[in-house]
Amino acid sequence: MSAIPIVVGYLPIAVAFGMIAQQAGIPPLLSVCMSGLVYAGASQFMAVNMLSTGAGSLEIVLATFVLNFRHFVMGLSLMNKLKKMPAAWKMAVSSGITDETFAVASLQKETIGKWFLAGLILTSYTTWVIGTLIGGLLSQVIPPSISESMSIALYAMFIGLLIPAVRDNGKWGLIALVSMGLNTVLGLFLSSGWSIVLSTVLGGLAGVWLMRRKKG
Numbered sequence: 001m002s003a004i005p006i007v008v009g010y011l012p013i014a015v016a017f018g019m020i021a022q023q024a025g026i027p028p029l030l031s032v033c034m035s036g037l038v039y040a041g042a043s044q045f046m047a048v049n050m051l052s053t054g055a056g057s058l059e060i061v062l063a064t065f066v067l068n069f070r071h072f073v074m075g076l077s078l079m080n081k082l083k084k085m086p087a088a089w090k091m092a093v094s095s096g097i098t099d100e101t102f103a104v105a106s107l108q109k110e111t112i113g114k115w116f117l118a119g120l121i122l123t124s125y126t127t128w129v130i131g132t133l134i135g136g137l138l139s140q141v142i143p144p145s146i147s148e149s150m151s152i153a154l155y156a157m158f159i160g161l162l163i164p165a166v167r168d169n170g171k172w173g174l175i176a177l178v179s180m181g182l183n184t185v186l187g188l189f190l191s192s193g194w195s196i197v198l199s200t201v202l203g204g205l206a207g208v209w210l211m212r213r214k215k216g
Contacts (some may be wrong), residue, residue, distance in 0.1 A: 003123040018135020026053045028136025035132040096121030179203030
């Protein structure tokens with residue numbers, strides 16, 4: 001039952017990703033493999049966008065690493081609730097931690113059971129992969145105009161992640177604006193891939209400085 005909200009949220013976004021990937025020239029089989037191996041929604045959308053702009057492999061890998069670095073922090077935080085779980089299980093479930101599964105698991109007041117976490121992650125993972133397949137297949141039968149309009153899902157997802165953070169602390173909005181400005185300026189001199197990587201890193205450093213300044 002705990003995975004139902006994640007399933008409801010994942011399915012339409014995964015379908016949108018499958019359609020956008022097909023639109024970018026990525027066959028359904030490859031987009032499904034991407035969802036199965038990468039399993040990181042924001043990074044997958046970003047990678048497809050970077051591929052469509054001609055970014056190189058190194059640029060995509062670096063951008064994905066920077067964007068997903070937060071998973072190290074989430075994993076370490078979640079380990080406090082997994083003290084009784086065998087090390088082999090911890091290694092297995094660590095690859096399935098996402099923002100949503102982390103949020104649900106963190107709300108558990110007691111130590112998390114291995115079967116609860118395994119069920120939560122497996123259900124979410126399966127939904128994401130199947131949704132990607134559905135999107136890839138649908139994009140082959142629906143009108144191109146509808147398929148192309150799904151690209152707005154990328155922007156909607158990031159806006160949906162940003163707005164709650166800005167409501168909680170307005171400085172997150174300032175950090176986003178700084179990153180956008182850096183990407184625009186760097187894009188005048190560098191390829192789109194490198195401008196995304198550098199603006200993400202520099203924007204993150206600016207965010208660290210702003211947050212420390214607030215505490216001080």
